[in-house]
Amino acid sequence: MHASFSSPSPHLTVTVEDSIASIAIDNPARRNALNFAMWQALPVIVTALDDDERVRVIILRGAGTGAFAAGADIAEFESIRGTAAGSRDYERANETAFWAVAHCAKPVIAMIRGHCLGAGCGLAVACDLRIAGDNAVFGIPAARLGVGYPPSAMRLLTASVGPAVAKDLFFTARRIDAQEAKQLGLIQTIVPEEALEETTLSLARTIAENAPMTIAAAKAAIDASCGLGRQGIDPQALADACFDSADYGEGRRAFLEKRRPVFIGR
Numbered sequence: 001m002h003a004s005f006s007s008p009s010p011h012l013t014v015t016v017e018d019s020i021a022s023i024a025i026d027n028p029a030r031r032n033a034l035n036f037a038m039w040q041a042l043p044v045i046v047t048a049l050d051d052d053e054r055v056r057v058i059i060l061r062g063a064g065t066g067a068f069a070a071g072a073d074i075a076e077f078e079s080i081r082g083t084a085a086g087s088r089d090y091e092r093a094n095e096t097a098f099w100a101v102a103h104c105a106k107p108v109i110a111m112i113r114g115h116c117l118g119a120g121c122g123l124a125v126a127c128d129l130r131i132a133g134d135n136a137v138f139g140i141p142a143a144r145l146g147v148g149y150p151p152s153a154m155r156l157l158t159a160s161v162g163p164a165v166a167k168d169l170f171f172t173a174r175r176i177d178a179q180e181a182k183q184l185g186l187i188q189t190i191v192p193e194e195a196l197e198e199t200t201l202s203l204a205r206t207i208a209e210n211a212p213m214t215i216a217a218a219k220a221a222i223d224a225s226c227g228l229g230r231q232g233i234d235p236q237a238l239a240d241a242c243f244d245s246a247d248y249g250e251g252r253r254a255f256l257e258k259r260r261p262v263f264i265g266r
Contacts, residue, residue, distance in 0.1 A: 009041035026063035031070035043100035071118025133193035139175035212265035
């Protein structure tokens, strides 16, 4: 099954193929920088995919072979972000988008090639897993722009790399390559750029074949243990529900019958 998805932004393209959804940041004229309207649209898209029973895994990426995201669109700094009040509204939109991704019940994989900078890096660390091509470049240039980064969004970076590395990246505003990003824990996997798409899809397919309720329960528990849990979500209740599910019975039967299980998410 391959289906298009109605996106509230022309610069965020969404497709669903089998059980894998892809959100492509598509603003090539700005190196896939995100403007205010895109920040507002992203939570709407993520929520819709989270509620879509067809979808088990989401991939967040740059469109085509373009960069992942060059951050927030600096062209809007003198307009929408030209005042303190406007900047705070903009940062709240950033923050809402980051947490929509982080709190999605379904696994979100960042597929990163080229530039992954500023708020683009913030989006990447909001994802559960990050795979980068060997041409990827990371950095958070806030200190060179005088921008205040949303404190709650800073928790996502700190949970990924720890406080000392987070301070290094923010204080220096330096750019790092994929190898250093992996050493620092910013990404999990590096592959040759030409293998990035297939490697990411292979990982997504592997995850999609596993029990969705188990994965949702695991994500909630892991996030809670890192201080990133979603308010109102009880990880223990999610874990308990797995044992009452049809999928638990299917998993046991498949194991005994030495076959691949077919999970339905219920």
